[in-house]
Amino acid sequence: MTAVIVVVAFAVMLILGTPIAFVLGLAGVIALIGSSGTSLLMLVPQQIFSGMNSFVLMAIPFFILAGELMNAAGITKKIVNLSNALVGRMKGGLGHVNIVANVIFATMSGAAVAAVAGLGTILIPSMEQSGYDKSYACALTASASVIGPTIPPSIPMVVCASTAGISVAAMFAGGIFPGLLLGALMMIANGVISVRRGYQMERQTYTGSRSDVIKDGIIALGMPAIIILGILGGVFTATEAAAVAVAYAVIIGKFVFKTLDAKVLWQVFKSAVSKTGVSLLLVSMGGILSWVMASEQVPAKMAGVILSVGGSQVAFLLLSILLLLVIGCFMDLTASLIMLTPIMLPIATQLGINPVHYALIMVVALNIGLITPPVGAVLFVTCAVAREKFENIVREVWPFLACQVVALAIITFLPKLTLAIPRALGLL
Amino acid sequence: MNSNKASAFMVIENVLVNLCAFMLAAMAAITLVAVFYRYVLGNALSWTEELTRYFMIFVGLFGTAVALRRDEHVGFTMIVDKLPPLGQRIARVVSYASIGVFCWIMVYDGFKWASWTGTTAEILPIPMWIPCSMVPTSGLVMLFVVIGKIWNELRGDNK
Numbered sequence: 001m002t003a004v005i006v007v008v009a010f011a012v013m014l015i016l017g018t019p020i021a022f023v024l025g026l027a028g029v030i031a032l033i034g035s036s037g038t039s040l041l042m043l044v045p046q047q048i049f050s051g052m053n054s055f056v057l058m059a060i061p062f063f064i065l066a067g068e069l070m071n072a073a074g075i076t077k078k079i080v081n082l083s084n085a086l087v088g089r090m091k092g093g094l095g096h097v098n099i100v101a102n103v104i105f106a107t108m109s110g111a112a113v114a115a116v117a118g119l120g121t122i123l124i125p126s127m128e129q130s131g132y133d134k135s136y137a138c139a140l141t142a143s144a145s146v147i148g149p150t151i152p153p154s155i156p157m158v159v160c161a162s163t164a165g166i167s168v169a170a171m172f173a174g175g176i177f178p179g180l181l182l183g184a185l186m187m188i189a190n191g192v193i194s195v196r197r198g199y200q201m202e203r204q205t206y207t208g209s210r211s212d213v214i215k216d217g218i219i220a221l222g223m224p225a226i227i228i229l230g231i232l233g234g235v236f237t238a239t240e241a242a243a244v245a246v247a248y249a250v251i252i253g254k255f256v257f258k259t260l261d262a263k264v265l266w267q268v269f270k271s272a273v274s275k276t277g278v279s280l281l282l283v284s285m286g287g288i289l290s291w292v293m294a295s296e297q298v299p300a301k302m303a304g305v306i307l308s309v310g311g312s313q314v315a316f317l318l319l320s321i322l323l324l325l326v327i328g329c330f331m332d333l334t335a336s337l338i339m340l341t342p343i344m345l346p347i348a349t350q351l352g353i354n355p356v357h358y359a360l361i362m363v364v365a366l367n368i369g370l371i372t373p374p375v376g377a378v379l380f381v382t383c384a385v386a387r388e389k390f391e392n393i394v395r396e397v398w399p400f401l402a403c404q405v406v407a408l409a410i411i412t413f414l415p416k417l418t419l420a421i422p423r424a425l426g427l428l
Numbered sequence: 429m430n431s432n433k434a435s436a437f438m439v440i441e442n443v444l445v446n447l448c449a450f451m452l453a454a455m456a457a458i459t460l461v462a463v464f465y466r467y468v469l470g471n472a473l474s475w476t477e478e479l480t481r482y483f484m485i486f487v488g489l490f491g492t493a494v495a496l497r498r499d500e501h502v503g504f505t506m507i508v509d510k511l512p513p514l515g516q517r518i519a520r521v522v523s524y525a526s527i528g529v530f531c532w533i534m535v536y537d538g539f540k541w542a543s544w545t546g547t548t549a550e551i552l553p554i555p556m557w558i559p560c561s562m563v564p565t566s567g568l569v570m571l572f573v574v575i576g577k578i579w580n581e582l583r584g585d586n587k
Contacts, residue, residue, distance in 0.1 A: 013523065014503075014504050015504070015508070016508060017504060017505040017507075017519055017520070017523055018503055018526055018527065019496075019501030019502060019503040019527070020501075020502055020503060020504065021492075021502075022501070022530055026529070026530050029533060041533055041537045042537045042541045042544070044533050044537055044538075045534055045537055045538035045541045045542070045563040045564065045567075046541055048489075048534065049485065049559075049562075049563050052484065052485045052489070053481050053485060054481070055477050055480070057484070058455065058459070058480060058481070058484050061452055061455070061484065061487065062455075062456060062459075065452065065456070236463060239459065240459055243459035243460050243463070244463065246456045247460055266449065269449035269450075269452050269453055270445050270446070270449040272449070272452060273444075273445050273449055273487060273491045273494055274445075274491050274495035274498060274500050275491075275500075276448075276484075276488060276491045277448075277487070277490070277491025277492035277493070277494060277495040278491075278492070278501055280484070280487075280488030280489075280491070280492070281492040281495075281501070284488070330504065331504070332502045375506060377502070
């Protein structure tokens with residue numbers, strides 16, 4: 001009975017547009033009252049507090065800051081120049097530049113939205129000038145930004161790892177292969193489409209001397225080197241590496257590129273405040289609901305059902321992908337991870353699937369939801385950044401969505417390949 | 429009258445944003461100091477982790493209030509957006525009201541919980557009720573924000 005009320009209340013609040021974080025919290029409250037009256041409501045503030053009281057989660061505000069600082073300090077622009085020097089001469093050059101720049105940006109930032117805001121504002125107008133359709137430029141930028149939360153560092157991976165109690169470093173290492181695979185598949189798609197439509201067949205030129213571009217690029221690349229080598233090599237925790245990344249961006253923005261002054265810097269810190277609030281609230285509210293679910297043994301019961309119908313690994317993985325893709329179309333990425341990880345990951349583990357492998361599948365599958373209609377967060381940001389209509393972007397996004405689904409299938413069904421890097425680094 | 433009320437919200441928002449931005453900067457700085465002590469001075473500090481965690485909870489909770497004031501929390505608005513203006517307004521009022529109920533639980537049960545925790549913090553020499561009372565205090569700010577939002581919806585202006 002309580003379960004029915006919880007589900008109905010959840011659906012009604014969601015449809016009314018109540019912020020998902022509060023929907024999660026209120027669903028938890030209703031479930032608590034249903035099972036034990038108002039006497040246990042003290043668990044709500046306690047869960048909010050302990051949900052946020054985690055050193056691992058501190059990587060989230062730091063990576064938000066690092067991404068914003070890169071945009072404010074003009075590091076993003078240097079990345080575009082470097083990518084241009086690397087792949088700008090190929091057919092469909094700027095499209096490839098876009099993807100490569102996103103791969104590089106991904107090694108410094110943990111969220112897709114920062115990539116769209118930073119790279120999109122630079123690359124969409126210049127792609128348009130070079131004769132690409134605007135809607136294509138937008139769709140490519142949006143799709144390529146999904147590489148951001150796949151390649152380490154990654155905010156969704158921090159959320160997933162801390163919810164599941166698995167190693168952030170192992171997940172980060174596991175994200176390298178899926179991210180590069182996504183990039184490679186999208187470059188193939190961009191190459192084919194560019195040739196068919198005749199986008200940018202002449203050689204691309206770029207401003208500035210090649211050595212300057214490469215020198216600035218190398219300075220900008222110091223940041224990912226610190227983050228990735230530091231975390232994977234066990235020198236720092238993800239949180240400490242994120243703090244170092246913030247410091248690196250501030251220092252090169254202020255002293256090397258001389259683009260950051262105190263006023264801009266303060267503005268960046270201020271703009272990270274409400275973003276931090278939004279992410280941390282989701283995490284802690286999800287904590288309330290998953291606490292209630294765990295105390296009602298929901299994951300164990302669901303696992304029992306799936307195991308009793310003779311669920312095999314393959315059937316479960318297929319079912320998971322389908323479920324994650326559908327949920328990703330409608331729900332926020334962090335909220336979905338918070339809700340689904342405590343239910344699905346234990347089932348996967350019982351079926352003998354490596355938890356890091358399954359967690360990677362969850363992140364990659366839900367990331368795809370960032371660029372699917374009707375509620376793709378990244379699509380909305382792209383619309384705002386480029387002032388392009390939602391429908392036009394959606395029309396062009398399909399080939400890239402197909403690439404991402406293919407990548408997801410490879411990641412899911414070839415665990416040896418997906419887990420090769422974390423295994424080689426001794427993180428599994 | 430209305431402009432006074434609006435400016436009261438603005439002042440609160442400004443104070444909170446600046447305070448939280450300072451805490452964020454302090455979190456990063458303290459974390460770097462901790463790394464420096466551990467690697468360069470070979471002498472790990474014990475208090476840094478707990479302090480930065482409490483700072484983050486502060487930013488998380490009061491940043492939540494700021495985001496609530498700016499309507500930045502993500503929701504699923506695809507269906508509500510299709511409603512006529514009156515329907516949208518009703519949906520917003522109901523949704524703010526349910527947030528208000530939640531904030532009230534944060535305030536009421538939060539104060540009960542905070543005053544009930546008798547322990548001291550792990551390493552910092554402070555009683556636990558000090559960090560714990562960030563939950564009810566931020567709940568109070570959010571309750572205030574939500575009541576203001578409902579008031580505006582009922583009066584019919586969207587500012």
